[in-house]
Amino acid sequence: MTLRLNEVQHGFKLIEEREIKEISSKAYVFEHEKSGARLIKIDNNDDNKVFSIGFRTPPEDSTGLTHILEHSVLCGSRKFNTKEPFVELLKGSLNTFLNAMTYPDKTIYPVASRNEKDYFNLMDVYMDAVLYPNIYKHPEIFMQEGWHYNIEDPKDELTYNGVVYNEMKGAYSSPESLMYRMVTKTVLPDTPYKEASGGDPDVIPDLTYEKFVNYHKKYYHPSNSYILLYGDGQLDKELKFLDENYLKDFDKIEVKSNIPTQKSFESLKEHSFEYGISEEDTLDDKTYLNLNFVIGKADEGELALAFEILTHMLLKTPAAPLKKALLDNGIGKAVSGEYSGSTKQPVLTIVAKNCNEKDKDRFKDVVYSTLKELVDKGIDKETIEASINRIEFELREGEYDGYPKGLIHYTRIMDSWLYEGDPFVHLEYDKYFESIKTALKTNYFEDLIKKYILDNNHSSFIILRPKKGLNEEKQKALRDKLDSVKKTLSEAEIKTLIDKCKTLKERQNTADTEEALASIPMLSIDDIDRKAEVLPLEERTLGGVKVLYHKLFTNKIAYLNLYFNCKALSSEDVVYVRFLADILGKLDTKNYNYGTLSNKININTGGIAYSPVSYSLNGKEGEYTPYLLINLKTLLSKLENGVDLLGEIIQNTIFDKEDRLLQLIKEMRSRIEGRLIDNGHRLALRKILAYCTEKGKYDEITLGLTYYQFLCKLEEDFDSKKSDIISKLKESSEAIFNKNNLVISYSSEEEDYNVLEKVAPKILSYLGEADIFNDRFDFGEIVTNEGLLTQGNVQYVAKGGNFIKKGFSYHGSLNVLETISGFDYLWNNVRVKGGAYGVFANFRRDGGAYIVSYRDPNIRETIKVYDEMKDYLNNFRSNEREMTKYIIGTVRKLDYPMTTASKAEVATANYFSNITSEDIQRERDEVLQTDDKTIRSFAPLVESVMNEDLICVVGNENKIKENKELFNTLEKVIK
The missing domain is CATH 3.30.830.10 (Metalloenzyme, LuxS/M16 peptidase-like)
Incomplete structure (x- = not known):
């Protein structure tokens, strides 16, 4: 495809093209003239193609609207009218990445695949999801993914339930998560960053369905979008697809989503917050102390890289002088720091954990005096060289285990593009290193410390202190609030709530029609390589x-x-x-x-x-x-x-x-x-x-x-x-x-x-050569069925056993069983109906098997679902299309792209485990040959595992104690 500046291809006008040698790519910047959509193509020979569409989504409050919307748009759309196309793709796509993410000021929807047909399928489903979601037709989506009053009988207590509601209850159970939530709230208080974009559980129930859908109408428009195409895909085909299927149907509008700039402070602002610990816990060594500094603007490439290096230098190595000074002075047991460039005004954060409140003035004194001494006397040049080298090595190595390169590049692009800056400012780092390396002969970093930390009043100091019984206070206040709400409701209003819950349950229990499921694009078995990759060893x-x-x-x-x-x-x-x-x-x-x-x-x-x-x-x-x-x-x-x-x-x-x-x-x-x-x-x-x-x-x-x-x-x-x-x-x-x-x-x-x-x-x-005498380890009998108590507000519920000890053997099709259970039976019953954030099953070669939930409001109900999985399997029936989907989704896990380092580690692990290439090929063949009869045959295996009644639950102290008869022992997690 021949491209010329200012020419239009498939509605896209080429604004700029640039070679980016740091990532061996050519970059093209487009604007879609009719819809106003912005698009960047990063063209290279990477076959792990990435598509992402993102929207600038400033939160208007802390109800978690942007987060709930991120979940909800993936619950069915105009063309893909199933309850959860996202899950259908997880079942039956060869994607190498499939997710959605809510940030403090943007929401992104990235997908990746090495298969071209799959790549376009994913692009199609995601574009339809964000632009034409079913949230307008089905308020139950908002209830399920966000929050709703949960009540089935007039005599029942009123409760809240919802996936995001429970997810964020779990997230804010961690004091560290709570502290980081307060960072932007305290340094950027006149901007949308003061709000909790993920959602504050205390505020989430204030969100109305009307506000929810209106936000989508306002912000989910191509004129407010930022699209990435990455890899070796055919640009002409990609642009044509986006234009003809989606963007040509929208007219450019003005979307007022700009993020305001926080006016600098005249002096440091101090704040204190509380988190809950149990009545029996000591208050000693439980306080978090935190200093934050606003550092320039997001589109300053050299400054951002310099502060990434400086943060590493000051806080992230055993040689880090600021970390060492705090620990040597007995302030906290651990010290950490982050430089975050994913806000319009980046923030440097310095944290001391497990402190005492009386240390607060010493904490500030040590931070400032240490930094002043570094400025006055100079930072050790070897320390500077070490951090520059480490960050440069990581950038040039470019190995991102678990994330496709295209997604990493997209997030770096968005760190300036979202704020009208040069989108490539954080990718073209060679010139910055050239400048930064002058620090080996100059006061480069000392000057940064003076200007952006010591002389910077745009800062905040946070004390996060423990409070005994706070969680119990909050739980009582919530119970009182809900009881009070129920008392104000008439019989008719209570019936309306019950009817809404019934409608939600009916939707959740009603299977998608075959016609609707057939709308989800999928590959065929012929698109799969039947040969397993042989790793070199x-x-x-x-x-x-x-x-x-x-x-x-x-x-x-x-x-x-x-x-x-x-x-x-x-x-x-x-x-x-x-x-x-x-x-x-x-x-x-x-x-x-x-x-x-x-x-x-x-x-x-x-x-x-x-x-x-x-x-x-x-x-x-x-x-x-x-x-x-x-x-x-x-x-x-x-x-x-x-x-x-x-x-x-x-x-x-x-x-x-x-x-x-x-x-x-x-x-x-x-x-x-x-x-x-x-x-x-x-x-x-x-x-x-x-x-x-x-x-x-x-x-x-x-x-x-x-x-x-x-x-x-x-x-x-x-x-x-x-x-x-x-x-x-x-x-x-x-x-x-x-x-x-x-x-x-x-x-x-x-x-x-x-x-x-x-x-x-x-x-x-360097090694000894004495004779080695290897003994078999004997750890003796151990306590089972533990209830592990925390001050968290959710549970993690696990149950399992050993199927080999019960006379069963490992089979490759157990991988397909994991896919089916994780994205069908368990997903529908533990996440969709139960409100947990996640759940998955695992069946291992050594016979170990378990099912575990994540951020789960329940215990008994979840265990009941696990126990009844045998019945689901005994009655399992699947048509050829659905089974093909499950097989493809399983092969996706088997063929997950690996970095150079991970290829060697996996090959070595197989060697030590005596797993041969023939074993791996046999396992793949068994996956490809799986049918519904095979899946039904696993019902006795799952039943035998569940009948071992081995249970472990980590979670809320009161909730576990209410179910104490399930456990042999109860023990606090945090000592």
């Missing part, structure tokens, strides 16, 4: 150590993974695998203090990471192998430097610095604590797998709640047990870092294999 040997070599294009980056078998440890010392992983590289060594070591790592590598992993042995129930995995990635030219640094850590780490060790224990405990409530589903499913598999027990100790409890115990007993802790660390390190434990995984092109050959002797020289 070749066994080699260096110095007597096994090497798993992956011949891959790595763009001159070396990916070196070292797997150390951990079976030499005793059962009681297994927890030290994770403990070592968390502290290595953060302690002094013989030749470097931990700050210098961190800088050396960031100067010479793209990072060294440590993590416990384990692999079950295919076909062998109860057998698995645990490893401590070290990931090292670096430019090939610097691999030897990276290996030297790793050798320094393995050989020369000093475990005896007691103050630093305690500081790290407190920091790790605080960080995990901050994630526990939001990740309640992970806690619950890990417990279920621990109840029923040996590998699950090991993983729960190293990755689950047990590890958090271990850290709590270490902190509490540190003074009396510190010598034992240090001894255990030394012993565990010696037992693990042994040549006889090691398997090397290495990715490069063949001509670069010699780089590994050169450094391998060094790697081995």
Whole structure:
């Protein structure tokens, strides 16, 4: 397609074209003349094509309108008149990404696929959804996804229910989420950013259906849209499709969605807020302290990149001077910071967690005095170089595990495009690095600190303090409010509410017609590659150590993974695998203090990471192998430097610095604590797998709640047990870092294999060679059926068991069962009808199986749904089209695009698990051959798993106590 500036193709006028060498792409900027839609095409050879349409959606209040709308437009549209086309696509598309996201000032709808036919299908469904949603025809969509009064009988109490309502109850159960909600509220108080775009549960029920639909009419117009096309798709075909099917039917209008600019403050503003803890909890070490600074404008590319680097430098590494100063002064147990450029006026946030309110003045004093000292004396140049190198490495590597590149580029484009700035200002970073690197010889960053932090009055200080019983107060106030509302209602009004709930249930219980389902575009089995991808792996040997070599294009980056078998440890010392992983590289060594070591790592590598992993042995129930995995990635030219640094850590780490060790224990405990409530589903499913598999027990100790409890115990007993802790660390390190434990995984092109050959002797020289005696771990009997209590307002409900122990075997079609249950039976009964935000099932090769819900208002009702899944399966019937859809949706998961690094890790995991390419092909064949008879055959398997009655629920303390007979034990999550 030949393109010329100012010419019109399919209604689109080309405004600008530009080469963007940083992402090896050519960019085109268009405007659709009739509708006013803006469109950017990022043209390159990436076959993972991305389409996204976004709208500028400033919230007018905190009712969560924009968030509820994001959910609701995907619940049926003009052309695709099913209850949930979004779910139908999840069932039956080869998409590599499919979602929608609400931001503080925009809502985006991105999809991605490597299959062209699928790509256009996704584009069609999403364009119809946002422009012609069924929200005008079916108020029940608003009730289901937003909120409604829930009542089935005049005698019942009035309650609220709704997917977004429950989602946000879960989100604001976390004090950290609550604090970040207050950041823009306090620094941008005269703009839409003061509102909670996701929705405040206390305010969501104020939203009316009329306001909801009127907002869509106002803002969901092409004139207010920002469209991205990314990848190797045919531009002419893409533009023609959008014009002829959608945009030609709209006339350009003025949509007043501009975001106002907050006037700068004359002085720092102080605010305090509260979050709830239980009556039995202590108030000590529970306060969050937070400083925020507004930093320039969103379209300042160099400033944004400089502050991303500066934030990393000040707050995100062991060498970070501001983080170190706060922790050394005993202010908080963990310190973090973020630079957020996804608002018109970006904000730098500095947070100290697990503080005491009396520390508030010292917190500010330490922040300002440390920054002033850095300005006056200068920042260590090695620290500057380290952060510049790390951020540059990540940008140039361009590996975004879990997200397609096109989506990452779109979000960066929107960070300026949405505010009428140059859309490519955050992609063309080469010139900025050239300028920023002058900091190695000038006061570049010191000047930024002075101008944008020390001399910047446009700032806020937040204290988020704990309050005993606050959640109970709120629950009582809500109960009183709803009781009061019910008392004001006449019998006729109550009947109207009951009738509305009945209508909603009828809609939810009524299956889509075959005609409606047939409207959802889908692929055929012929569009699927019947051959499974074979990941490269070749066994080699260096110095007597096994090497798993992956011949891959790595763009001159070396990916070196070292797997150390951990079976030499005793059962009681297994927890030290994770403990070592968390502290290595953060302690002094013989030749470097931990700050210098961190800088050396960031100067010479793209990072060294440590993590416990384990692999079950295919076909062998109860057998698995645990490893401590070290990931090292670096430019090939610097691999030897990276290996030297790793050798320094393995050989020369000093475990005896007691103050630093305690500081790290407190920091790790605080960080995990901050994630526990939001990740309640992970806690619950890990417990279920621990109840029923040996590998699950090991993983729960190293990755689950047990590890958090271990850290709590270490902190509490540190003074009396510190010598034992240090001894255990030394012993565990010696037992693990042994040549006889090691398997090397290495990715490069063949001509670069010699780089590994050169450094391998060094790697081995850093390791012990003593004989290894491996014992089988025995963790004994463990408590089952736990109710794990939090101050959250929702639950995470898990139930499962081990089907291999019950005489069943693993089959590839279990993958299809996951798709069917997750997007049909469980989705409809736990999410749609029950109001939970999410639910999914998993059936593993080692026999471990579970179902778990996410941000769920229920417990018993959800468990009942799980128990009745066998009945659904016994009666399962599916026509050929529907089964094809389920199979395609399953293959999508099997064929998820992987980064270079993840290809090597998956290939290695398969190797350790003894999963051959033949096994993978057989599994794929079984998926492709699945029919409804196969699915019905799994009913006894699911029944056997549910009959084990292994349950774990993480959630609201009062709700779990109301159902205490379900559990063998009740325990608080947060210590």
